[in-house]
Amino acid sequence: MPGFEIFGDEERKEVTDVLDTGVLFRYGFEGARNGHFKALEFEKKLGDITGAAFSHLCSSGTSALCTALAACGIGAGDEVIVPPFTFVATFEAVISAGAIPVFAEIDETLCLNPDRLEAVLTPRTKAVVPVHMCGAMARIDEIKDFCDKKGLILLEDACQSIGASFQGKALGTFGLAGCFSFDAVKTVTCGEGGGIITDSPRVYELCDQFADHGHDHLGGHDRGADDHPIIGTNYRISELNAAVGLAQLKKLDHILETQRKNKKAIKDAMTELPDVSFRYLPDPFGDSATFLSFFLPTETRARQVAANLAENGAPSPYWYDNNWHYYKKWHHLKQLKGSARLAFELADNLPDYKNMRLEESDAIIKRTISMQIMLSWSKEDIDQRIQAIIKSFKE
Numbered sequence: 001m002p003g004f005e006i007f008g009d010e011e012r013k014e015v016t017d018v019l020d021t022g023v024l025f026r027y028g029f030e031g032a033r034n035g036h037f038k039a040l041e042f043e044k045k046l047g048d049i050t051g052a053a054f055s056h057l058c059s060s061g062t063s064a065l066c067t068a069l070a071a072c073g074i075g076a077g078d079e080v081i082v083p084p085f086t087f088v089a090t091f092e093a094v095i096s097a098g099a100i101p102v103f104a105e106i107d108e109t110l111c112l113n114p115d116r117l118e119a120v121l122t123p124r125t126k127a128v129v130p131v132h133m134c135g136a137m138a139r140i141d142e143i144k145d146f147c148d149k150k151g152l153i154l155l156e157d158a159c160q161s162i163g164a165s166f167q168g169k170a171l172g173t174f175g176l177a178g179c180f181s182f183d184a185v186k187t188v189t190c191g192e193g194g195g196i197i198t199d200s201p202r203v204y205e206l207c208d209q210f211a212d213h214g215h216d217h218l219g220g221h222d223r224g225a226d227d228h229p230i231i232g233t234n235y236r237i238s239e240l241n242a243a244v245g246l247a248q249l250k251k252l253d254h255i256l257e258t259q260r261k262n263k264k265a266i267k268d269a270m271t272e273l274p275d276v277s278f279r280y281l282p283d284p285f286g287d288s289a290t291f292l293s294f295f296l297p298t299e300t301r302a303r304q305v306a307a308n309l310a311e312n313g314a315p316s317p318y319w320y321d322n323n324w325h326y327y328k329k330w331h332h333l334k335q336l337k338g339s340a341r342l343a344f345e346l347a348d349n350l351p352d353y354k355n356m357r358l359e360e361s362d363a364i365i366k367r368t369i370s371m372q373i374m375l376s377w378s379k380e381d382i383d384q385r386i387q388a389i390i391k392s393f394k395e
């Protein structure tokens with residue numbers, strides 16, 4: 001997920017445009033800003049790329065999720081179905097809304113299993129937030145069917161999957177809203193940033209207001225004259241961050257092409273290896289190819305291969321032991337450790353996180369290794385990596 005590998009004159013120019021005006025704020029100051037509206041321009045481009053009618057840029061992927069949850073009307077006591085394999089931000093955002101994360105099993109897509117949603121459905125379930133992990137898609141058509149049938153809101157966490165699609169339709173456009181992260185290590189980076197896309201004018205309007213203290217942005221040149229139809233907060237992006245992201249977003253086609261080429265070279269070399277199988281991709285053509293994820297037959301073998309890969313100079317995440325991406329190590333959630341009492345603890349429908357068991361997910365993640373695909377790899381780097389992988393499987 002490496003936009004940071006390709007910073008160049010394009011990013012420098014966009015940032016200089018902003019610095020030369022002295023206006024780092026995304027709203028107003030029309031006289032001074034010399035026509036530069038980097039956040040606005042980024043939003044237009046994000047809409048063009050994804051095909052969404054509306055998009056809103058904010059300060060992070062996490063704040064994008066918080067904003068989208070608020071705009072979709074998800075709040076206190078609502079249950080939101082999320083996967084146990086994701087970055088912690090997904091459940092943090094749900095908790096920030098006062099809502100209750102409810103975990104359902106994943107499948108070999110490494111994303112929520114649409115056939116396991118029914119098992120955790122209750123009358124309080126309000127939304128499903130599938131996470132398109134590691135650059136590729138969940139079985140999003142089936143998840144959407146389930147949500148439609150049950151009258152649930154579908155909100156996609158596509159934070160890791162800008163540029164990915166399912167059957168030609170951008171991830172993030174299947175539900176009421178979709179969220180992206182443009183943080184420092186994502187495919188496209190603003191340094192810090194996040195985006196929300198939606199086809200709903202009302203959801204867009206609420207996002208635009210919520211992320212800026214409730215401002216309706218109808219006061220003209222005078223922000224003080226804006227009205228405040230809702231209570232919001234400050235999740236605004238600065239023009240500097242938006243400027244970096246704008247240059248990056250213009251490079252997305254190049255990023256995707258390079259990732260797909262590099263991933264294919266490695267995957268092709270691995271198909272001959274014994275005992276390896278690959279993550280199930282419902283639409284291989286829509287993969288943004290930020291990671292190559294594969295399965296070993298057993299946990300023991302996966303641990304051994306992961307250790308060998310690290311030893312041989314090709315370290316690759318073994319998610320089952322990761323503190324940040326898999327529920328097994330989320331002790332802070334299991335113990336409900338906030339800095340103060342959390343709103344969702346007051347709910348009478350809080351799941352027993354401490355004793356939560358997700359055996360199907362465990363069985364998959366225990367056997368999973370993911371290899372990050374870099375943009376800057378030379379032909380020699382890729383050949384070396386392939387040799388390291390072959391050696392790691394032989395040992």
Ligand SMILES: *Cc1c(COP(=O)(O)O)cnc(C)c1O
Pocket residue numbers: 060061062063086087089090131157159160181182183193194
């Ligand atoms: C990165 C990420 C986020 C949060 O994005 P930030 O911009 O770092 O706040 C949310 N969900 C997933 C799946 C992510 O990978």
